[in-house]
Amino acid sequence: MSRPEDLLPPDLYYNDSTSRSYTTSSRIKNIQAEMTYRALALLNLQSPSLILDVGCGSGLSGAILSSQPNAPQLTNPGGPHTWIGCDISASMLAVALENDSPGDLFLADAGQGIPFRPGTFDACISISAIQWLCNAESSIETPQGRLKRFFDGLYVSLRRGGKAVLQFYPKDASQKKMISDAAVRAGFGAGLLEDSEGTKSAKTYLVLNVGGGDILGAVNGMEGVDVDERRAGKGKGSKKWKKGKPNKGSKAWILGKKEQMEKKGMVVKPTSKYTGRRRKTPF
Amino acid sequence: MKLLTLNFLTCARRTCKSSPLSFPLHPCDAELEIADVDFSLDFLRNILPRLEWDAMVALCSELSLPLSATVPAAAELSGAGDEPTQSAKDLHHLLLETNITAGKLVCGNCGHEYAIKEGIANFLLPAHMV
Numbered sequence: 001m002s003r004p005e006d007l008l009p010p011d012l013y014y015n016d017s018t019s020r021s022y023t024t025s026s027r028i029k030n031i032q033a034e035m036t037y038r039a040l041a042l043l044n045l046q047s048p049s050l051i052l053d054v055g056c057g058s059g060l061s062g063a064i065l066s067s068q069p070n071a072p073q074l075t076n077p078g079g080p081h082t083w084i085g086c087d088i089s090a091s092m093l094a095v096a097l098e099n100d101s102p103g104d105l106f107l108a109d110a111g112q113g114i115p116f117r118p119g120t121f122d123a124c125i126s127i128s129a130i131q132w133l134c135n136a137e138s139s140i141e142t143p144q145g146r147l148k149r150f151f152d153g154l155y156v157s158l159r160r161g162g163k164a165v166l167q168f169y170p171k172d173a174s175q176k177k178m179i180s181d182a183a184v185r186a187g188f189g190a191g192l193l194e195d196s197e198g199t200k201s202a203k204t205y206l207v208l209n210v211g212g213g214d215i216l217g218a219v220n221g222m223e224g225v226d227v228d229e230r231r232a233g234k235g236k237g238s239k240k241w242k243k244g245k246p247n248k249g250s251k252a253w254i255l256g257k258k259e260q261m262e263k264k265g266m267v268v269k270p271t272s273k274y275t276g277r278r279r280k281t282p283f
Numbered sequence: 284m285k286l287l288t289l290n291f292l293t294c295a296r297r298t299c300k301s302s303p304l305s306f307p308l309h310p311c312d313a314e315l316e317i318a319d320v321d322f323s324l325d326f327l328r329n330i331l332p333r334l335e336w337d338a339m340v341a342l343c344s345e346l347s348l349p350l351s352a353t354v355p356a357a358a359e360l361s362g363a364g365d366e367p368t369q370s371a372k373d374l375h376h377l378l379l380e381t382n383i384t385a386g387k388l389v390c391g392n393c394g395h396e397y398a399i400k401e402g403i404a405n406f407l408l409p410a411h412m413v
Contacts, residue, residue, distance in 0.1 A: 042410055048326035050333075082326060084288055086406070093403055102320075104288045109325070110407035111411050115295035117360070119304055120334065138410060159333070 004170060009137045010079070014089035021060040023095050035203060036061040037127050038195070039165040040068070042207055045078040049122035052157065054110050054150075054166070055129025056085025057092040059101035065125070084121075086110065088132075111136075111146030116151030121157055124164035130206075131168045134175055147179060151186035155210060164188075164208040176204060176225055183208055241281040251276030284402050288341060290334055294390035295406050297342040297413065304391035307338040307366060310345060311396070312388035320379045324367050327360055331367075348377065 004013050014022070022028055039061075053062050066080020086106040087093055093105050108115065112135050133150055134143045154164060170176035176192065184192045188208040195203040246252035252274040264266045292308050298307035304364040337353045360371040367375075388397040388404060395412070398405050 048323050104284050105403045116291045117293050120291040
């Protein structure tokens, strides 16, 4: 199946007819509801909270947030939540208006940042939206720039200890890496979680938290969870970065240059035990 | 759009981020509407410390709604037996049930106007203003 992201920008792809069929399709409704419940379980909210819904569309996920009952015996206690949704498609928002969506709606592009003051939200949820940020529609924007503005804005607008669960459909492994790297660079503690990995119905969740707390705490005791934890500035991520390039002037660097020149067809002196060896310090 | 949301909104432009004038946004030609929302004391308790009360007071004077200049204490929200007091109900009515359905929001720093239609604010910026 072709990806809608490759066809048109989101504001044009979700026109009146697509938005309507998207919202009325029972299959899409069920999948969206399932993913929203999963995201809520990962957020693990204990009291009625203020939530940001990025790419809220016609409010399918928001309806679930508002209808959560506050009953401690349930798996997802702490509702009903108040939510604020933003979406780039005016047609989707029109469908949400028709359905009397209980949350506040905004026509906004998440790739332009999040226009809220610091520490606004308890949590953020996003269902099948942020893969759209990997498309830049004009030459003055880049996918990396759009992702950076989104994650920077999100980091600021979440309160300390707040969490975000973003479900998305990555095109390939490199896109998945680009998104999670952008989140880590913004300062989030990030973990990727995949449900039914390797199948056609694989679902990727990016679980982010702001300052303190352990990302693994949320997924402890859950089945079928595969966590890939990274954090900016420490652990594997930063070391790997250094391993890629040898220091200029080192033996590895010289050998690399010689190989490069050889490939170009230049005449290169054969490598011996003296190649790249340090000279004796002259008196 | 709820008045609660307006207490958190800032201007979306990058150049306005550093200016204190970009918050709060000032409503202009606003039309108000009351819509019923279920009362939740827990949510009010959760949200009260995060409100910018000065901005709230300024907003209410611009919309000519009554509001006291002092922040209600968390203890004032519930009376005996966890019953919500009148001040909690008033706060709920103001924050969650009062909506702006049409009008404009104006940034105090750059003067950009964000249109509100049918309760939905348009925060899409043209490329040269991002």
